[in-house]
Amino acid sequence: MDHTTEHHGGGAKEVRNVTIILTVLTIIELALGFWMMGIDSHSTRIAVKGIIVILMLAKAFYIVGYFMHLKHEIRNMIMTIVVPLLLFVWFIIAFLYDGNSFKNLKNTYDPYKKEVSQTKIEKKEEGKETKNEAAEEKK
Amino acid sequence: MSTTATVTAPGKWWSGGKSPFNVEYGKLMMWYFLMSDAFTFGAFLIAYGTTRFASNGWPDPNKVFQSYPGMPEGSSAPLVFVSIMTFILIISSVTMVLAVQAGQEMKKKKVVINLILTIIGGLAFLGCQAWEWTHLHHEGAWWGSNPFLNADGTQSSTNFTNFFFTITGFHGFHVFSGVIINIIMLIMTLNNVFEKRGHYLMIEKAGLYWHFVDLVWVFVFTCFYLI
Amino acid sequence: MSTEAVLQAPSATHHEAHGDHHHEHHHHETFITKYVFSQDHKMIAKQFLITGMVWAVLGGLMSVLFRLQLGYPDAHFSWLQDILGKFWVEDGRITPQAYYALVTTHGTVLVFFVLTAGLSGTFANFLIPLQVGARDMASPFMNMLSYWFFFIASLVMLSSMFVETGPFSGGWTAYPPLSALGTASPGSKTGMDLWLVAMALFVVSSLLGGLNYIATVLNMRTKGMSMTRMPLTIWALFFTAVLGVLSFPVLFSGFILLIFDRNFGTSFYLSDIYINGVGALPNEGGSAILYQHLFWFLGHPEVYIILLPAMGMVSEILSTNARKPIFGYIAMIGSMFAIAILAFLVWAHHMFVTGLNPFLGSIFVLLTLLIAVPSAIKVFNWLTTLWRGNIRFTPAMLFAIGFVSLFISGGLTGIWLGNSALDIHLHDTYFVIAHFHIVMGVASMFGMFAGIYHWYPKMYGRYLNNTLGYIHFWITMIGAYLIFWPMHYEGLAGMPRRYYDYSIWESFKQFAELNRFISTVAMIVFMTQLLFLFNFFYSIFKGRKVTTLNPWNSNTLEWTTPIRPGHGNWVGEIPEVHRWAYDYGKDGREFIPQTEAVGADESHH
Numbered sequence: 001m002d003h004t005t006e007h008h009g010g011g012a013k014e015v016r017n018v019t020i021i022l023t024v025l026t027i028i029e030l031a032l033g034f035w036m037m038g039i040d041s042h043s044t045r046i047a048v049k050g051i052i053v054i055l056m057l058a059k060a061f062y063i064v065g066y067f068m069h070l071k072h073e074i075r076n077m078i079m080t081i082v083v084p085l086l087l088f089v090w091f092i093i094a095f096l097y098d099g100n101s102f103k104n105l106k107n108t109y110d111p112y113k114k115e116v117s118q119t120k121i122e123k124k125e126e127g128k129e130t131k132n133e134a135a136e137e138k139k
Numbered sequence: 140m141s142t143t144a145t146v147t148a149p150g151k152w153w154s155g156g157k158s159p160f161n162v163e164y165g166k167l168m169m170w171y172f173l174m175s176d177a178f179t180f181g182a183f184l185i186a187y188g189t190t191r192f193a194s195n196g197w198p199d200p201n202k203v204f205q206s207y208p209g210m211p212e213g214s215s216a217p218l219v220f221v222s223i224m225t226f227i228l229i230i231s232s233v234t235m236v237l238a239v240q241a242g243q244e245m246k247k248k249k250v251v252i253n254l255i256l257t258i259i260g261g262l263a264f265l266g267c268q269a270w271e272w273t274h275l276h277h278e279g280a281w282w283g284s285n286p287f288l289n290a291d292g293t294q295s296s297t298n299f300t301n302f303f304f305t306i307t308g309f310h311g312f313h314v315f316s317g318v319i320i321n322i323i324m325l326i327m328t329l330n331n332v333f334e335k336r337g338h339y340l341m342i343e344k345a346g347l348y349w350h351f352v353d354l355v356w357v358f359v360f361t362c363f364y365l366i
Numbered sequence: 367m368s369t370e371a372v373l374q375a376p377s378a379t380h381h382e383a384h385g386d387h388h389h390e391h392h393h394h395e396t397f398i399t400k401y402v403f404s405q406d407h408k409m410i411a412k413q414f415l416i417t418g419m420v421w422a423v424l425g426g427l428m429s430v431l432f433r434l435q436l437g438y439p440d441a442h443f444s445w446l447q448d449i450l451g452k453f454w455v456e457d458g459r460i461t462p463q464a465y466y467a468l469v470t471t472h473g474t475v476l477v478f479f480v481l482t483a484g485l486s487g488t489f490a491n492f493l494i495p496l497q498v499g500a501r502d503m504a505s506p507f508m509n510m511l512s513y514w515f516f517f518i519a520s521l522v523m524l525s526s527m528f529v530e531t532g533p534f535s536g537g538w539t540a541y542p543p544l545s546a547l548g549t550a551s552p553g554s555k556t557g558m559d560l561w562l563v564a565m566a567l568f569v570v571s572s573l574l575g576g577l578n579y580i581a582t583v584l585n586m587r588t589k590g591m592s593m594t595r596m597p598l599t600i601w602a603l604f605f606t607a608v609l610g611v612l613s614f615p616v617l618f619s620g621f622i623l624l625i626f627d628r629n630f631g632t633s634f635y636l637s638d639i640y641i642n643g644v645g646a647l648p649n650e651g652g653s654a655i656l657y658q659h660l661f662w663f664l665g666h667p668e669v670y671i672i673l674l675p676a677m678g679m680v681s682e683i684l685s686t687n688a689r690k691p692i693f694g695y696i697a698m699i700g701s702m703f704a705i706a707i708l709a710f711l712v713w714a715h716h717m718f719v720t721g722l723n724p725f726l727g728s729i730f731v732l733l734t735l736l737i738a739v740p741s742a743i744k745v746f747n748w749l750t751t752l753w754r755g756n757i758r759f760t761p762a763m764l765f766a767i768g769f770v771s772l773f774i775s776g777g778l779t780g781i782w783l784g785n786s787a788l789d790i791h792l793h794d795t796y797f798v799i800a801h802f803h804i805v806m807g808v809a810s811m812f813g814m815f816a817g818i819y820h821w822y823p824k825m826y827g828r829y830l831n832n833t834l835g836y837i838h839f840w841i842t843m844i845g846a847y848l849i850f851w852p853m854h855y856e857g858l859a860g861m862p863r864r865y866y867d868y869s870i871w872e873s874f875k876q877f878a879e880l881n882r883f884i885s886t887v888a889m890i891v892f893m894t895q896l897l898f899l900f901n902f903f904y905s906i907f908k909g910r911k912v913t914t915l916n917p918w919n920s921n922t923l924e925w926t927t928p929i930r931p932g933h934g935n936w937v938g939e940i941p942e943v944h945r946w947a948y949d950y951g952k953d954g955r956e957f958i959p960q961t962e963a964v965g966a967d968e969s970h971h
Binding site: 011012015019022023026029030032033034037049052053056059060063064067068073074076077080081084085088091092095096098099100102103106107114116117118119120121 | 152159160161162170171174177181185186188189190191192193194195196199201217218222225226229230232233235236237240288291292293294346347350351353354357358361364365366
């Protein structure tokens with residue numbers, strides 16, 4: 001039973017390259033995450049989050065395509081796996097849209113709840129202290 | 140219609156008597172199982188997103204996840220520990236790829252080494268997760284209790300911790316079962332089961348599962364720790 | 367060594383049990399391996415069928431019991447109390463708690479255990495290997511597991527009937543908070559836990575089965591059986607399996623979150639709840655609508671999981687017995703594909719009045735109404751297949767025609783319900799009950815009956831009794847319309863579903879006699895099903911024996927196997943396929959089996 005080059009593509013070089021790509025993408029994601037901490041502008045934060053999501057999808061592509069070898073399968077098989085995933089598009093849009101709408105409903109028709117949810121709690125420092133206490137207890 | 144039996148080259152795959160994708164049925168089933176599992180995780184993450192969209196505020200992950208073992212008192216290091224976890228999982232995925240490749244080349248020794256490395260990676264990840272869970276638990280976080288405030292300083296609902304523990308727990312369970320599967324593969328390799336069979340296809344399927352676990356972590360990591 | 371080598375010799379990796387042995391009973395089979403832990407797809411199919419039949423009787427009996435309450439709200443049946451005990455019947459009347467338990471369990475059992483496991487479990491197992499030309503499923507072992515997971519799920523569900531606080535009673539959809547809070551009602555305690563366990567096991571079973579069906583259809587087709595030569599049954603069962611594999615996991619996630627809400631103090635689905643006698647609950651921030659979204663993301667494809675196998679079998683049976691090729695074969699596949707996709711895009715039409723965003727709702731209306739297009743294509747194709755056919759009115763054919771009739775009349779009311787504006791009035795009324803019972807419940811039952819009558823000779827080597835079959839068909843057909851047609855009027859008048867007693871409502875008092883009529887017919891129809899059961903079991907042992915290989919003069923591959931095929935299906939080589947499955951009435955010949963080579967001067971069509 002000779003092993004023909006059934007699994008064309010692949011090879012050590014490809015694995016190395018993909019590893020490097022994944023690492024770089026993760027580092028960029030982390031850098032963006034750190035950077036986002038200092039930003040107060042709501043719209044910029046949303047934009048950064050969007051970039052992070054795109055990078056996430058890129059990572060997913062490399063893992064599925066190369067580590068899981070899907071890229072080297074027959075085209076039809078790729079389609080049977082990728083096409084059903086398109087269902088996620090409407091799945092996500094409808095769910096999140098309705099979640100958002102539910103929030104607006106609550107805020108419109110339950111003003112008391114809205115007020116409560118917008119009251120800042122002053123025990124933030126206190127929370128820190130209890131955290132430290134807990135840490136001390138651990139020791 | 141298709142009464143005529145002219146078999147053209149592209150249609151040949153589909154004419155019956157063979158796999159149209161040139162894969163054995165087990166691998167096909169594994170792929171479709173993973174797709175179905177993707178919908179399980181997808182549903183979890185989408186439910187998480189929906190709840191977040193339906194809430195007026197949400198805790199800032201950078202304030203919640205900012206510790207690592209042996210961290211000096213009072214300091215904070217957001218994202219550091221979880222980055223380590225992410226890299227552990229990526230590296231274990233790489234060793235799994237190498238194990239699969241070694242299997243295709245019928246190199247038993249290389250398979251064994253890479254499988255062991257993968258198992259170690261999986262266990263290390265589980266260890267990290269255990270530490271993180273314990274740490275959060277000491278801070279008062281658990282299912283049904285959330286000590287953290289929203290990013291804007293308002294009261295947070297318990298759903299932040301509820302979703303965090305449920306989804307990372309479910310992912311951890313997948314890692315755990317992946318490690319078990321890999322250990323079984325290791326034992327089978329050591330017992331020459333695959334050598335006798337003449338192929339290492341089973342390791343390929345185990346590999347698919349393991350990469351999927353890594354893939355899910357990419358999403359969980361992004362959804363919980365970054366955005 | 368590579369995949370190629372394995373693909374060339376499949377018996378090396380799998381199929382060790384039955385691989386390529388060309389003799390019928392090469393290895394010794396004990397009673398246990400043949401009838402209990404069998405890995406033969408035909409035996410597993412029969413196991414699914416008979417378990418499904420047990421559940422159908424139980425579920426049907428439940429409907430008779432709650433119809434008794436609805437039809438005769440003032441009567442006292444003291445004998446019922448002696449049979450069922452005090453939890454169910456008190457003072458000769460079904461207790462309110464029991465009434466809700468009956469309605470809930472009836473729904474769960476019929477939708478999942480009868481029409482999913484019993485229908486697609488039976489016929490996917492039975493027909494896929496036989497009709498694509500495979501010796502067994504891709505993985506016979508997983509196939510066996512699939513049945514046994516279903517069996518355990520059945521046991522757990524059955525045991526929930528006997529717990530002290532009764533089975534779950536919050537409706538088959540198990541909406542929180544009723545399903546999430548043990549304090550909400552007696553049925554939400556142990557009964558709900560058992561319900562969840564049973565359903566989780568059921569999801570596992572259907573996944574194991576579904577993956578197997580997909581892999582078998584893709585990988586195990588015999589030589590020449592290209593995808594466009596497959597009978598429509600296989601296409602339908604294939605799409606069914608795809609729907610199940612992609613939608614059940616979402617339900618599973620929803621259940622896991624529900625389990626956490628029940629047991630671990632989370633509030634995924636809970637917010638702002640006050641329970642009498644318990645007080646205000648601390649749960650904040652969740653949303654019951656989230657559960658509904660997750661549930662119906664499965665729940666709607668589930669409708670087609672139930673319906674598609676029936677559609678596929680009906681197509682096959684109509685064509686065979688009309689002695690005509692199926693009209694629009696490719697259009698049939700296309701419309702099934704369209705239905706399968708749309709099934710995933712329309713779930714929120716079950717939730718128009720929950721507070722769903724109206725704009726989002728309008729998109730769901732559009733997508734929902736789009737389903738009418740492929741459905742209409744299928745209906746017209748069935749009718750044109752019948753048109754000028756040389757019809758043989760076997761019981762199977764009658765049930766298939768009955769299916770088409772029910773699908774039309776039930777489908778049309780679906781167009782009403784799909785409009786979010788009309789739904790404000792019709793939601794949760796008997797109109798909905800009538801709609802989905804006709805189009806999904808009874809229609810799929812008809813598909814199942816058609817399948818059983820048609821393939822019984824292949825299953826047991828004997829025929830069912832025709833006379834009993836005709837009686838069964840006519841009473842069931844007329845009965846189904848008599849039961850569900852009047853419900854439309856009740857629904858239009860605003861009569862809500864799930865109420866225990868309508869006689870105290872001024873607006874619904876007028877329906878007392880109609881309700882009694884419906885209940886009476888329901889009992890008669892139920893009795894008729896017992897007649898069918900008698901026919902089924904009697905014929906296994908005493909039915910007229912099948913003497914020819916191909917009793918219906920059908921084209922498909924299953925009729926090339928021996929009359930009672932052993933494990934492995936074909937003695938000798940698996941036949942090769944040269945044509946599609948619907949060459950009826952071609953070139954002056956009544957039928958041309960798929961195995962016959964295409965002649966040199968044969969006409970094209």
